[in-house]
Amino acid sequence: MEPSYNTQMSEFLFLGLSEEPELQPFLFGLFLSMYLVTVLGNVLIILATISDSHLHTPMYFFLSNLSLADICFVSTTVPKMLVNIQKHSKVITYAGCITQMCFFIFFAGLDIFLLTVMACDRFVAICHPLHYMIIMNPRLCGLLVLASWIMSALNALLQSLIVLRLSFCTDLEIPHFFCELNQVTHLACSDTFLNDMVMYLSSVLLGGGPLTGILYSYSKIVSSIRAISSAQGKYKAFSTCASHLSVVSLFYGTLLGVYLSSAATHNSHSSAAASVMYTVVTPMLNPFIYSLRNKDIKGALGRFLKRKTTKGSIFLGLKKCP
Template sequence: MGRENLTGVSEFLLLGLSDDPGLQLLLFGLFLSMYLVTILGNLLIILAVTSDSHLHTPMYIFLSNLSLTDVSFSTTTIPKMLVNLQTHSKSISYAGCLAQVAFFSLFACLESLLLTVMAYDRLVAICHPLHYLVIMNPRLCGLLVLVSFSVSLLTSLMHYLVMAQLTFCAEVEIPHFFCDLSQLLNLACSDTSTNNILIYFIGTIFGGIPLSGILYTYTQIMSSILRISSLGGRYKAFSTCASHLVVVCLFYGTGLCVYLSSAASSSPRKGAVTSVMYTVVTPMLNPFIYSLRNKDIKTALWRIISRIA
């Protein structure tokens, strides 16, 4: 059936992860549980940092912002998927789809930049410990968070404007559980060559540069750690950045796996299943990674639980 231009596409259809009706209830329970764990875990991190004066340091301020970003990142996609599973509906409005693209780009970019800022914080703490409080002063911390948000907002706006200019065809089925940017481009009737170039350019700039910055900072960190003479000193220095390193590997590793699996697989549905890793699983695991190995966070959480009890 030939494609024809439609000037008034009012909605798209999100095909989700499976067409099997028997899996709908299972998927609903699974993703609802994971979403609640994500919200609870990250809100506990935010509550611990804000309520304990001992955690009002640059590292934990950045961590609380990362937790808030994880909550927002998950909320961009999961609630709509849960509603569709519960109501057995697949529709999402045109405006809602573009908004999902914009917010997804915003929080994905913000997470990447915050991880870069946290890597710089660890670089200063390990390589310049005597000047840490002078360099990482509250003004610089606030400026770094503000710049990260502003750059992410600019990226989100550019993605939104790119998608808003496209004309979509009669085929409005998206083989995904959220409005994925690449899938939307495949549905467009108008020429998308310029859009593809712009999107890859944005991805290279706002994805490649932060990752390169993180790799550079950890090169410097490892060099400084290896210069420490005592084994105990090396372990203590490395333990201060171990949790962040795990989160970085999890975020960029799962994102890279999604990209490679989408490029290698001819089935878009398989790419949607793989996307669950960085859109759902990673934000859920981040609070556990930071809290399980961090005595300060665990102490603050026990204080909160003791007050409630």
């Protein structure tokens, strides 16, 4: 029997994390809370780094960009899922699906590039401390961030454009809670060889390449730390990159775990549930990791909140004056 093509389709259907009606209110509350915590935590990191002159350094410049990328990353998937749960709907339009996929790939790639840039920054800070400010000058930092944005955008545009050439069957159910590239591609009835090749090549170059750079940077960092004679010096050197190492381990660990487990089990619902780790949980935990393990961030956040509280008290005091 010939497959039924639907070149004029207008929408896809999400199967989501669960089809049980009684679980929908719980999922709505859980993901709304996680989304609000993610946005609030990352906004506070951005405001703290902008408002405190002590944090106007390359490391915190990259961190503020990572926080912005995390806010956008989680905003590509969670709001649509919340709207669908609230409306008791599973639908996303074809245009909306392609748009969501494009932005998801873009901000996921941006996260990867920024984590790599931050690893290079820590490498220079620990292995070449005397030349740190000369090497990591504002011009280079700006170029590194700009290059990260441009490469992520080009990759997302390429991946999305080659999906547009596909024809889809009448079975348009996505076993996920967002338009994940691999899931959407596998719904196509037309030949997906080019899409698969571009997808795998992109994963190797834009996934494996940055990971190799991060591992190389930390191998050099570990060698430099081992060469330090005093225990206090070793602790101080390690503490400067502990937060970043924790975030890298969390992001890559959950990402690789999801794709390795999905490849082994071929269970779409399990893969969708596991994807929550790197799409929602990791962006939510990043601000906590950086604030709890970093005295500068904690101090800047404390001063920022204290200033806002003081200004609010003064404003209320003036308002009560006759």
